[in-house]
Amino acid sequence: MGVIGLGWMGRVHSQSYLRVGHHFPDLALAPRLVTAADPVAALREDAARRYGFARTTVDWAGVLADAEVEAVSITTPTDLHVEVGVAAARAGKHIWIEKPVGRDAAEAAAVQSAAAEAGVRGTVGFNYRSAPAVARARELIAAGHLGTVTHARFRFLGDYAAHPMGALSWRFVRATSGSGVLGDLMSHAADLARHLLGPLDAVVADQATFIPERPTPSGATSHYAIASGALGPVENEDWAACLVRFASGARGSLEASRVSVTDQNNYGFEIHGTEGALAWDFRRMGELRVSTGGGYQNLSLAAEHVGPGAGEFAAFQPGAGIAMSYDDLKVIEAAGFLRSIVDGAAHGPVLIDAVHAARATAAMAESFRTGAWISLST
Ligand SMILES: NC(=O)c1ccc[n+]([C@@H]2O[C@H](COP(=O)([O-])OP(=O)(O)OC[C@H]3O[C@@H](n4cnc5c(N)ncnc54)[C@H](O)[C@@H]3O)[C@@H](O)[C@H]2O)c1
Structure with missing residues (x-):
């Protein structure tokens, strides 16, 4: 997995990949954290130390160029969703992207159609x-x-x-x-x-x-x-x-x-x-x-x-x-994402x-x- 954007949601997605197998041991995929991108050095260092990413980069394109990365979380500010989402789909990476997907309906549709054309799965962060x-x-x-x-x-x-x-x-x-x-x-x-x-x-x-x-x-x-x-x-x-x-x-x-x-x-x-x-x-x-x-x-x-x-x-x-927690909802979303990658069907949003x-x-x-x-x- 690659994670692009290491703020609040980037951290929650990273933790979800680490936890998902504990809660859903039947999953056919075991995620491994490969590359994370963020312009802020302290966040990159923190992500490598806390979550065990093998590599980090300033430039999100570096995540998409990484042949070991098969799927990406897009957890940047919303203006980058369309550019990164379309590029990820074209690079053949499955996408777990935060809401709202893009700044308007045209940007959301652009990411959705790029994923459909490329035949990659796309899960969205409607966690509630x-x-x-x-x-x-x-x-x-x-x-x-x-x-x-x-x-x-x-x-x-x-x-x-x-x-x-x-x-x-x-x-x-x-x-x-x-x-x-x-x-x-x-x-x-x-x-x-x-x-x-x-x-x-x-x-x-x-x-x-x-x-x-x-x-x-x-x-x-x-x-x-x-x-x-x-x-x-x-x-x-x-x-x-x-x-x-x-x-x-x-x-x-x-x-x-x-x-x-x-x-x-x-x-x-x-x-x-x-x-x-x-x-x-x-x-x-x-x-x-x-x-x-x-x-x-x-x-x-x-x-x-x-x-x-x-x-x-x-x-x-x-x-x-x-009690369950907000973070648990993201673990459920991660499980749906991985299931979609395995069987091509929609699981969750x-x-x-x-x-x-x-x-x-x-x-x-x-x-x-x-x-x-x-x-x-x-
Ligand atoms: N599903 C939910 O409940 C939920 C909750 C909060 C936020 N969100 C969504 O998640 C997205 C991120 O929100 P957040 O709260 O995590 O924001 P944030 O500001 O905490 O984090 C964004 C991160 O992206 C990084 N970033 C900026 N430019 C970048 C670039 N070019 N390449 C890589 N990283 C870059 C920033 O440095 C920052 O670390 C937004 O779209 C937001 O709407 C969803």
């Missing part, structure tokens, strides 16, 4: 799908336990940029990030909504940038960092929300924010059907709150602690109620899912401009 409680929710919905789904709310609210002195990192600049919270968090919401409730048919959306200027950082920085440099403009949206009509006829709302004071990774959904409802909060990842059947009014949601049998839970813990999410967020951006409902069905 992999939570066992989400798998259980999907099963309950598909089996009709909620009756017909009527309406739903999806929220991806964060406070990572709530501090007005939060550093002006690449995430706030159009050239490096494209959109703001639309690509960063709304892409997860759009994917999760489609994964659970089927295709989105149309959206009408609004957006706002509440903190228009931020201090420039002195060097490479995390998006949680506080800085004190000269103020520069924030070029993309802090908050976005839309009403959505699903192809099924269900209605819903999606909301994403990076500036919600008090909301740390407040991600989840509430889904209502004619005969039941369910709710999930990422911060209580193993708990699905469910009400199915038995009456229509004055019901409560009951907490179900998911356990073995729900998604890939059994690969991590032996009994319900034992793949590049076409990123194209669908990017089309949904592009439709929201168009609705910001026009104020109109935008159809996604064509």
Whole structure:
């Protein structure tokens, strides 16, 4: 494996390759960490020491030129996804790439079609799908336990940029990030909504940038960092929300924010059907709150602690109620990636899912401009 970009996600991908065989011993492939790329020397040294990469390089092209590398993680800032993703596919490397794939729908589609033409697999970092409680929710919905789904709310609210002195990192600049919270968090919401409730048919959306200027950082920085440099403009949206009509006829709302004071990774959904409802909060990842059947009014949601049998839970813990982690979701994603390489089928979120999410967020951006409902069905 090669890893391109050794920030937060590069570290999580590297760890996942090291851990995946412990949790999924049936995998036909055993990943070996060969080459890692990042312009920051300290991160390269750290990756070699911590994860045991055989080689590191400043230049991502060096990873693709390495004949020992058969598959790559693309965990750079979003502006590099299209160039690196297309080049990786053309070099015959399978791709595990972070969301959003590229800065817009055209870039996501370019990576997806390059991978399809080259016959390489492409897994995408829509990790919330992999939570066992989400798998259980999907099963309950598909089996009709909620009756017909009527309406739903999806929220991806964060406070990572709530501090007005939060550093002006690449995430706030159009050239490096494209959109703001639309690509960063709304892409997860759009994917999760489609994964659970089927295709989105149309959206009408609004957006706002509440903190228009931020201090420039002195060097490479995390998006949680506080800085004190000269103020520069924030070029993309802090908050976005839309009403959505699903192809099924269900209605819903999606909301994403990076500036919600008090909301740390407040991600989840509430889904209502004619005969039941369910709710999930990422911060209580193993708990699905469910009400199915038995009456229509004055019901409560009951907490179900998911356990073995729900998604890939059994690969991590032996009994319900034992907590799994965010990093475990990435180990599940890594297992899906390796399975795809072996059998050519999709296991978990793949590049076409990123194209669908990017089309949904592009439709929201168009609705910001026009104020109109935008159809996604064509
Ligand atoms: N799935 C998720 O939950 C999730 C969470 C966070 C980030 N992401 C996505 O992952 C990607 C990376 O985000 P992050 O939080 O890890 O960012 P980060 O800023 O922590 O890391 C990015 C790394 O890429 C490196 N880099 C920059 N230019 C490079 C180049 N030319 N070649 C190689 N490396 C280069 C930087 O030095 C940095 O170390 C983004 O697309 C982001 O949207 C996904």
